[in-house]
Amino acid sequence: MPDWEHFTRDEMKCNGTDECRMDEKFMERLERLRSDYGRPMVVSSGYRDISYNTTIGGSPNSAHTQGKAVDILVAGHDAFRVLRLAIIHGFTGIGVSQRGMYERRFLHLDTAEDTDKSPRPWIWSYK
Numbered sequence: 627m628p629d630w631e632h633f634t635r636d637e638m639k640c641n642g643t644d645e646c647r648m649d650e651k652f653m654e655r656l657e658r659l660r661s662d663y664g665r666p667m668v669v670s671s672g673y674r675d676i677s678y679n680t681t682i683g684g685s686p687n688s689a690h691t692q693g694k695a696v697d698i699l700v701a702g703h704d705a706f707r708v709l710r711l712a713i714i715h716g717f718t719g720i721g722v723s724q725r726g727m728y729e730r731r732f733l734h735l736d737t738a739e740d741t742d743k744s745p746r747p748w749i750w751s752y753k
Contacts, residue, residue: 632660637669638696642678648693652737656696659715659735663708670732671697687744689719695736697721701728708733718746725752 629635630653638653639646660667674682674690689695700708705724712720712735721734740746 631657632667633657633669638672640673640675640678641671642681643675645673645675647673649737652694655715655717655737656735659708659711659717662711662715665704667708668699669696670699671695687738689736689738692738694738695719695734697732697734699729699732701731705731705733708735713747718748719744720747720749721752722749723752 633653633656635646638648671690672695673693674684674688676691679688679691680686684690698708701724705722709720709722712733717735717737718740719734719736719738723733724731738744738746
């Protein structure tokens with residue numbers, strides 16, 4: 627799989643297996659968001675193999691396991707800008723983690739489908 631304009635396969639691959647199965651439509655949407663944002667976006671988590679996702683305590687139905695999610699390290703005003711752009715670009719799931727050490731704060735962005743167990747669009751915060 628080739629790299630994208632603003633993101634590399636290496637930063638999108640599973641931290642446990644080195645596999646990279648990012649959904650192309652998701653990556654096109656993420657690229658449009660990144661272009662509008664106009665600044666680098668640091669990815670802390672992209673694709674996750676199901677076994678790795680289980681090992682780290684990820685949600686059993688995580689969009690990461692479908693290649694339809696990323697966690698972006700971003701905080702403060704920049705986090706607000708990315709959140710706003712994510713809504714404009716049609717991301718259906720936005721998780722906000724803006725507590726604790728500044729450099730570990732992030733936004734989760736996904737394009738998971740609307741289901742009874744996971745209604746969309748949805749914004750949540752992490753504890």
